[in-house]
Amino acid sequence: MALRELSPAEARVLAVLVEKQHTVPDTYPLSLNSLVAGCNQKSARDPVMNLSEAEVLRALDELKSLSLVVESSGSRVSRYEHNFPRGAGVPSQSAALLATLMLRGPQTAAELRANSERLHRFADISSVEAFLQELAEREPVRVVRLPRAPGAREQRWMHLLCGPVDASVAAGVPAAASSAAAGAGEVAALAERQAQLEAEVGELRALVERLYQELGVSRA
The missing domain is CATH 1.10.10.10 (Winged helix-like DNA-binding domain superfamily/Winged helix DNA-binding domain)
Known part of the structure; x- marks a missing residue:
């Protein structure tokens, strides 16, 4: 059988x-x-x-x-x-x-x-x-x-x-290496997202500072 x-x-x-x-x-x-x-x-x-x-x-x-x-x-x-x-x-x-x-x-x-x-x-x-x-x-x-x-x-x-x-094994890539590659991709994506968020925060801070100046209000 x-x-x-x-x-x-x-x-x-x-x-x-x-x-x-x-x-x-x-x-x-x-x-x-x-x-x-x-x-x-x-x-x-x-x-x-x-x-x-x-x-x-x-x-x-x-x-x-x-x-x-x-x-x-x-x-x-x-x-x-x-x-x-x-x-x-x-x-x-x-x-x-x-x-x-x-x-x-x-x-x-x-x-x-x-x-x-x-x-x-x-x-x-x-x-x-x-x-x-x-x-x-x-x-x-x-x-x-x-x-x-x-x-x-x-x-x-x-x-x-x-x-x-x-597929990963058939391609000759050990499971650990495949996982490591996936992990590296995730880290890169997170780093890119962090940089994007930091840029957006910088733009918001500049906008707030400009509004304070236009309104003649001093920041506490």
Whole structure:
């Protein structure tokens, strides 16, 4: 069965489960509290998210219905583990790359090799590129190679599990850079408006001064 597009919350929950299976095996499968903390951690995440327990639980329910997550029973605290490779029909190496893309956003093959090392140790960059190419050529397509960003030496890859990549990412502009550019535009607009208001105030002051003089009234 082909997977539907995942929501950002579902993708984050799934990727955290893949990550923590390898990085904290002693506490895996994860409790809800640990999963929420993993979803919202500030390091090694792009974008940084702030999911509530309710949002994570909704994502878990959806992922369970897609056979991507399994809930463990038999303990006082419910625990969750992923079934990503089997549910998505990909090998564990590809699952490691997809999880890293879901956690950290667009990356080059070299960055993916370094960032996914704890999930799977690839022999070299060529091995990473081979798995990425397979994911890009299969049906449904799981990853896309993005246009080279201005000034960049290598092209980046992005997963398609949440649907088509948005225009700013497709253009090779990281989300942070896109936000920074938008912020700079807003600041420039505010500065222009401030200058306009200051000019209008100056004109009003000159008009008031002229009226005082014409009426022969002294200012208190």
